[in-house]
Amino acid sequence: MRPIDGIDLLLLDLDGVVYKGAHAIPHAVEAINGSGVPAAYLTNNAARTDTQVADHLASFGLAVRASDVVTSPQAAMNLLASHVPDAGRVLVVGGEGITAEIAKRGWQVVRKASEQPHAVVQGFAPHVSWTDLAEASFALQRGIPWVATNMDWTMPVAEGIAPGNGTLVSAVHTAVGRMPEVAGKPERPIFQLAKGRFGASSPMMIGDRLDTDIEGANKVKMKTLHVLTGIDQARQLIAAPKMRRPDYIVQDLRELGDDYEVPRETLEKSTGNVFFEVGRAAVKRSGNRVELLRAGERHVDTVRAACIAVWTSDFNIHGMHIGKEILEL
The missing domain is CATH 3.40.50.1000 (HAD superfamily/HAD-like)
Structure with missing residues (x-):
């Protein structure tokens, strides 16, 4: 299959x-x-609009329309819908990916707590500052709804791993003592x-x-x-x-589109050992010990065999002894 x-x-x-x-x-x-x-x-990613994402994907040769892209700001709008009245005000921490979706709903974007927003929505953008986080905190202290586009703690950038939206949400949480509803994965x-x-x-x-x-x-x-x-x-x-x-x-x-090989499981009745094979890859589980017997011709075959050996065990992963060769896959 x-x-x-x-x-x-x-x-x-x-x-x-x-x-x-x-x-x-x-x-x-x-x-x-x-x-x-x-x-x-x-x-x-809450920093880009669906159109910007679609254009980026199309540049690689994919047939993509903006409607084929589902963003966390779009999901956040659904969460906000029951809280924000027509032409209501939403305090935004974030960038165009959020503000474009708010405009589609006919809501007003505000940036200060003094503008009396009906809700706060928070997503990542490179320009988000302490002032933005502080304004969100001030507004939330009135008890209004708070939606986060996502809680990714980190994000990959060209230079390495950087703080993500979850890290910025945590800063606001520290100030207001509660957590947001979360829209994204x-x-x-x-x-x-x-x-x-x-x-x-x-x-x-x-x-x-x-x-x-x-x-x-x-x-x-x-x-x-x-x-x-x-x-x-x-x-x-x-x-x-x-x-x-x-x-x-x-x-x-x-x-x-390839046939997916289901791992083969064999119980050795005399010892109670169980062997798991995918292609040429073979992994043995003996009680709470798992070891690699033979690597597969493909790396992924070895990974699959090792996963099934651990996942089907009666032992919690923290109580298992995993062989060095498996840990180094």
Whole structure:
């Protein structure tokens, strides 16, 4: 069976799945275009509009319209809708990705607590300052609703890893003593928005981060596929708690249309040892010990075998002894 069999919509994360930095990830564009399944794109990035994201993706050769892009600010607007009246005022911490969506709703963007906003929405933008965080804090002390586009603690930039929106939200939380509603991954609103917009009955989320892409899709019972071209690699997958375990693990998106080999499990009755094999890769589990017997011809085969050996154990990961060769995958 292929990962895309029975799927009527691909929901794809961006950085680490479609592109990395300024360049498309090898094989990603060709695999998406050739999948035969409609594609949409989910992003927690609140700094860009859907049109800007679509233009960026189109520059790689993908056929993308703005309506194919689901952003965390769009999901945030749905959360705000029950709190903000027509032509109401919303204090914005963030940039154009948020203000463009507020304009579509006919609401007013304000930047100061003294303008008596009906709600606060907070998302990342490079220009966000202490003053912006302070104004949000002052407004929230009146008890008005607070929505965050996402809670990503970090974000990748050209120079390395930088603080993300979650870090800035935490600063406001420290001042006001409460937490916001969250719209983006891994929370349900962005996934519910995507399912509703495209009318998909069997979508699949494709991502590279277990704590956002995979966990969020699992919460709403979507199929999940983790690709090893981005952030989380073998070590994170092997140690993943149940809510962060994907249905499929692939090396790159070319495997969307390939037959997916289910790990073979063999119990040795005389010893109680269990062997897990994918291709030539073989992993043995003996009680709470897991060791690599034979690496596969493909790295991903070894990762899959190791994951199943750990995930199907009766032991908690913290009580298991994982062989050095597996930890170094």
